[in-house]
Amino acid sequence: MILPARASLETRLRDVRFLLREGLSWPASLGLLIAGVVLLPFLPLGVGLYPVPRLLAALNLLASRAQARAGAYSSAVVPFDRRRLDGRQSFGELAALVSAPETKRDVSWLLFHGAFALLAGCLAVALPLAAVLYVLAAPWWMLFPQATPLELAFPVTSWPAAAVTVLLGLAYALAAWLLPPWMARRLSGGTLAILSPRRYDELSRRIQDLSAARASALTAHAAELRRIERELHDGAQNRLVGVVMMLGLAQRAAETDPAAAVPFIGRAQDAATEALAGLREAVHDIYPPILDELGLGGAASALTSRSPIPCSLDVHGLLRAPAAVEAAAYFILAEALTNAAKHSDASRIEVILRTEAVPREDVLVVRVNDDGRGGAAVPPHGGGTGTGTGLAAGTGLAGIARRASAFGGKLILTSPQGGPTELRVELPCAF
Structure with missing residues (x-):
């Protein structure tokens, strides 16, 4: 009997913690909602589009965090990746972002969250506090002078009024026990339902x-x-x-x-x-035979040992992947190291290979960081000639991007002028 009661209490505390997190995030939702309302009249004039990237980035961040909280609470798997709002957009691209289905879903969630998150969070705290206060304070009504009696739901000036107050406190305790799970399920379910694309959109x-x-x-x-x-x-x-x-x-x-x-x-x-x-x-x-003999970690060690720039290699957490994926990662690493040696003027390169678990599949991550002069850029549409003088000047980035996208992966590059440069390639292991 003790173990089920303890498990039930832990479940209720988990519900209350989720509702409290949603309530604490409510001011950010309200502030973003007010900013959107203020900006709305300026959108038809065109000038209102300039703050849109920052506003959408903030909205995307809030929605992604809410989706992560709701998914963790309900143990739900989110079967898609949220969009990335990186880089600069043209006027037409900004207008398309405003009317995109993802933006409509995020705005719908913002309205839903702004309407119910604070109420749910306040009830999760107020109901148990009211229960404790009413049950413990009502029997002490005699200690209060008649001029200033104990004021709870009503003035408590007699034992019958104290008994009614205690009963009301017990009702609050029952509500504090029953309501948080219901509110948490509705809030998490509503968040996931609003932010998840419809099946047609997802299939498209x-x-x-x-x-x-x-x-x-x-x-x-x-x-x-x-x-x-x-x-x-x-x-x-x-x-x-x-x-x-x-x-x-x-x-x-x-x-x-x-x-x-x-x-x-x-x-x-x-x-x-x-x-x-x-x-x-x-x-x-x-297909390098060394991959069969030593695996990707051993093959990467051979590549980094031949680099003219001193390299450190971290393969902690690296798991075996399909042969085609490991071969793609090997050639991506070889191309990245070659480009760093040719263009980065770096004195040190850090290589990290690891397998990261995501809800749908494992992802093989290749990270190459250098302390060079930066300025690398991904060529448009994965082709042509890369710009910049960092890790991937020339056609190196184009080849890496093409090889990653062929496996459903992606290339993420951070290379400000003056460095450092970070190249991150994610390759799904269940392509």
């Missing part, structure tokens, strides 16, 4: 993401085929042509002077050795 978004990932995969595949073809043509094929030529010369020399054929055979052997090395390098670029 997933289709768009899959279409973009498929296009990126096809682009990355074509680029890999061109690169392999170019390496074979310029490397192994030319050397094999040299082998054939040297053997032909050796054959003709052997017909007249066998001793004269020996140098040609030696040169053919050297060319064949170089062609074999080129073929091994091309095969290594398709």
Whole structure:
């Protein structure tokens, strides 16, 4: 009997804590709601669009935190990622953000939260306090002078009035026991229902993401085929042509002077050795054998040890992933280290590889931080030439972005002028 009662009490305390957090976040919701109302008349004039990014960023932050609290309380899995409001937007993009379905859902939640969060939080605190006060204070009504009697729900000046007050306190105690779970369920359920996209919107978004990932995969595949073809043509094929030529010369020399054929055979052997090395390098670029032998952690250690810039490697929390994902992470790390060595002027590079658990799947995270001069930028649409002089000047970032998007992942770059630069790539392990 003691254990169920204790578990029930812990559940009620959990409900009250959730309601208190919602009540404490209510002033931020109210302030944002007032700012939106003040800004609303200026939107048709155009000037009201300039504060929109900050306002939407604040709204997105509040809504994401509320969604996280509601999901944690109800143990619900949020089956989608919230949008990221990064970078600068044009006038048309700002107008589209204001009318986007995500913005409408966030505004609807803001109205819902502003209307009920404070009330729920206050009731969660007021009901138990009122119960304790009424039950404990009413029997002491005699200690108060007749001129200033004990005032609770009504003046307590007699034992019948004290008994009624105690009964009222017990009613408050019953309400304090029954209402918080109901209010917490309604508040968390309403938050998740409002902020979760409708199934049609979610499916449309997933289709768009899959279409973009498929296009990126096809682009990355074509680029890999061109690169392999170019390496074979310029490397192994030319050397094999040299082998054939040297053997032909050796054959003709052997017909007249066998001793004269020996140098040609030696040169053919050297060319064949170089062609074999080129073929091994091309095969290594398709799928490095070291990944099978040592895993991604060991392969990353080999990459960082060859970097001309001193590197530290942290693989704490790294788990095995599908072979294709590990290969993508290996090449992304190799490209990032190469670009850092060429363009960053850094004195130190920090590499972090780890597996992070998210509600739907595990994500392999590749982070490369350098203390260089920064200024790197992601090329528009993942192509062209990157700008800046930091980690990823040139076409390096474009290739990294294409390779990540081919697996449904994303590239997040922070590289202010003057540095430091942080490159973070997230690769879903269940692509």
